[in-house]
Amino acid sequence: MTMKLLATVAILGAIVGGGASAAELSIAANATGKAAEFLRARLGEFEAKTGNKVNLVTMPASSSEQFGQYRLWLAAGNTDVDVYQTDVIWAPQLADQFVDLTEATKDVTAEFFPSVIQSQTVNGKLVALPMFTDAPAIYYRKDLLEKYGKQPPKTWDELEATAKELQEKERAAGQSDFWGFVFQANAYEGLTCNALEWIKSSGGGQIVEPDGTISVNNEKAAAAIDRARGWIGTIAPEGVLAYQEEETRGVWQTGKAAFMRNWPYAYALGNGDDSAIKGKFDVMPLPVAAAGDQPSSSLGGWNAAVSKYSDEQEAAIELVKFLASSEVQKKRAVELSNLPTLPALYDDADIAASQPFMASWKPIFQNAVPRPSAVAKVKYNEVSSKFWGAVHNTLSGNGSAAENFELLEVELTELKGDAW
Template sequence: MKYRLMAAVSAASMICTLNLAAAAELSFAASSTGNNLEFFRKQFVIFEEKTGHKVNIVSMPSSSSEQFSQYRLWLAAGNKDVDVYQTDVIWAPQLADQFVDLKEAAKDVVEQFFPSIIASQTVNDRLVALPMYTDAPALYYRKDLLEKYGKQPPKTWDELAETAREIQEKERTAGQKDMWGFVFQGNSYEGLTCNALEWVKSSGGGQIVEPDGTISINNEKAAAAIDRAKGWVGTISPPGVLAYQEEESRGVWQTGNAVFMRNWPYAYSLGNGADSAVKGEFDVTTLPVAALGDRPSSALGGWNLAVSKYSDDQQAAIELVKFLASKDVQKARAIELSNLPTLVALYDDQDVAAAQPFMPEWKPIFQDAVPRPSATAKVKYNEVSSKFWTAVHNTLSGNGTAAENLELLEADLTILKGDSW
C-alpha cells in the first residue's frame, strides 16, 4: 500500500514537472499609445489561464519610428529577450528575415482575414506577421461647433482652413482663448510621412514612389499641397504642432481646444470617454481633398503580430499571436478601443455595431486608404520615409520652400534607389 502511494505521488510530481516544463515565459514588445498596454494586460490574464504561459510586456514608445529603430537593433543582434513583436503594417518587407513564417501555423484561420491585409504581411511567400487590427485616419470634427456656426464638414483642404479659421476666431472672441482650428501630427517622424502623403495624394501629387518604382514626389501638385499645410502652422494650427505626434494632437482635441483633428480610430473611443471634454460632441468623416472630384486619401495603417526567429519558445509565441489575432480578442479590441478589425465577419457583428456605431462610417475611409511605398522600396523604405518627412518638416518649419526641398529629396532618393529598389 505504501509503495502504491509513493508511486502515485511520484507520478503526480512528474506530471506537475512536465506541465511546468511545457509552460513558457514570453516577452511581448508593444506600443504604449492610448490604452493599448492596459488592454493587452487584461487579455494576457485570459491567455495565461488558458495556456499556463506567462507574458511580460516590454513597453515601447508611442512613436512608430522609435519602435522600429529599437526593433531593428534588437533583431540585428539576435536578441532572445523578446519573443513577440507588435509591428506596423509597413515593416514586413524590412524585417521579414528576422521573423518566423506563420503560414503553416495560421492555415486554419488565414481565410477569415481581409486578403489585402494578409498580402501586406506576406513577403516572398512567407507570412511574417498576423494582422491584429487595421487603421486608416479620418477627419474628426466638432459637430456642436459646426452646428453652432452653420457649417458643414469640409470637403476640401481650403474649406477646412476657412472653416477652422472662422470658428477659431469666434470661439476665442467668446472667451475660449486656447481654441485652435486644426491639429495634426507635424513632428519629424513616420506620422508626418502619413499626414503629408495624404496631403500630396489627395492633391493629385502621387505617392512619393509609385508601385513601378518611379520617384514621383518632385512635382508641382505635391509642392502646392505641402506649402498649403505650411500655411496652417501658427494660423489655424498651433506652432507647437511641429512637435506633435498622435497623443499630443489628441490631448489638445480631447480637452476641447480644437475644431478639427486628423487622427486614427483609436482616438474615437478615448474621445467619448468619461473624462473627455468632447464626449458626444464630435463625429468623423473622410479627409479633405484639394479639389472636388479628387479622391480622399488616408494612409493605410495597422498593427500586426510577429514571432522572433530568435525566440526559444516559438510554439508558445505562435499560440500568443493566434490568440491576440483571434475573433474574441479582436472583438473586444473593437468594442473597448475602437480599433478596426482585420477579420471580415466582425464588421457584421451586432455587439461591435452597437458599441461602435461609427465603424460603418469608417468603411469608405478604409476603402480609400493609400499604402505607403514600403512594398516598392522594401528594405530601403525607412530611409525613403525619413528623407521624405525631413523634407516636409523643413518646409513646415520655414527652412526652404516645398519646391526646393522636394527637388533635393528627389536627388537623394535617386541616389538611394541606385539601379533598383
C-alpha cells in the same frame, strides 16, 4: 506515496499550472495607458488558458524609435523577445528576422481581409498576423458646426475656411487658446503619413510609385505641402511642428480645437468620462484638393510577428494567433475602438452598439493609400526620413516645397541607385 499517485499528481499539476512544459514568453509592444491595460488583461487570459507566462516589454510611442530598437535587437539575434508588435510597413524590412507563419495560420488566414494578409506577406512568406488595421480620419466638433450653421468640409480649402471661422468665433466667445485644426507635424513617421495624404488627395502621387518611379517632385505635390505650410500659426498652433498623435489628441480632447486628424483609437478616448468633448464630435473621410480627387488615408495597422531567434516558437505562434483572434479583436474594437482585420466583425451587433462609427470607417481604410515600403523595401526608412525632413523644413519655413522636393528627388535617386 505510490508511484501511481505521484504520476497522477504530476499530471494534475501540468493541467492546472502548465507544469514543466509551460513556456515563458516576452512580447514587445508600444502599448501605453488604456491600451497597455487592455493588452495586459489579454495576456492574463492567455496565461490562464495555456499555463504559459508572458512578459510585456513596453516600447516608445514613436514608431520610428520602436523600429530602431527592434532592428538592434534582431540584428543581435536577441532571444529575450519572442513576439514583436509590428507596424504594417515593417514587413518588407524585417521579413528575414521573423518566422514564416503561413503553415501555422492556414486555418485562420481566410477569415481576414485579403489586403491586410497581403500587406504582411513578403516573397510568399507570411511575416506577421494582423491584429488591427488603421486609417486616419478627420474628427470634427459637430456641436460647433451646428452652432454656426456649417457643414463638414469636403475639400482642404473648405476645411481651412471653416476652421478659421470657428476659431475666430470661439476666441471671440472667450476661448483665447482655441484652434481650428490640429494634426501631426513633428519630424517622424507620422508626418510622412500626414503629408502623403495631402499629396495623394491632391493628385500628386505617393512619393515613390509602385513601379519604383520617384514621383514626389511635381507641382501638385508641392502645392499640397505649401497649402499645409499656410496652416501653421494661422489655424494650427506653431507647436504643431512638434506634435505626434498624443499631443494632438490632448489639444482636441480638452475642447481646444475644431478639427483633428488622427487614428481610430482617439474615438473611444474622446468619448471617455474624462473628455471635455464626449458626445460632441464625429468623424469623416479626409478632404481632397478638388472635386473628383480621391480621399487618401494612410494605411496603418499593427500585427504580431514571431522572432526566428525565439526559443519558444510554438508557444509564441499560439500567442500571436490568440492576439489576432476574433475574440480578442472584438474586445479591442469595443474597448479601444481599433478597427478589426476580420470582415465578419463589422457586422457584429455588440461592436455596432458600442462603436457606431466603425461601420462608416470600413470604406476609409479599404481605400487607404499604402506608404511605399513594399517598393523601397529595406531602404524605406531612409526614404521616409528624407521625405518627412523635406516636408518639415517646408512647414517650418525653411524653403518652399518645390525647392525642398527638388533636393529630395536628387537624394532619393542616389538612394535608389540601380534599383530599390
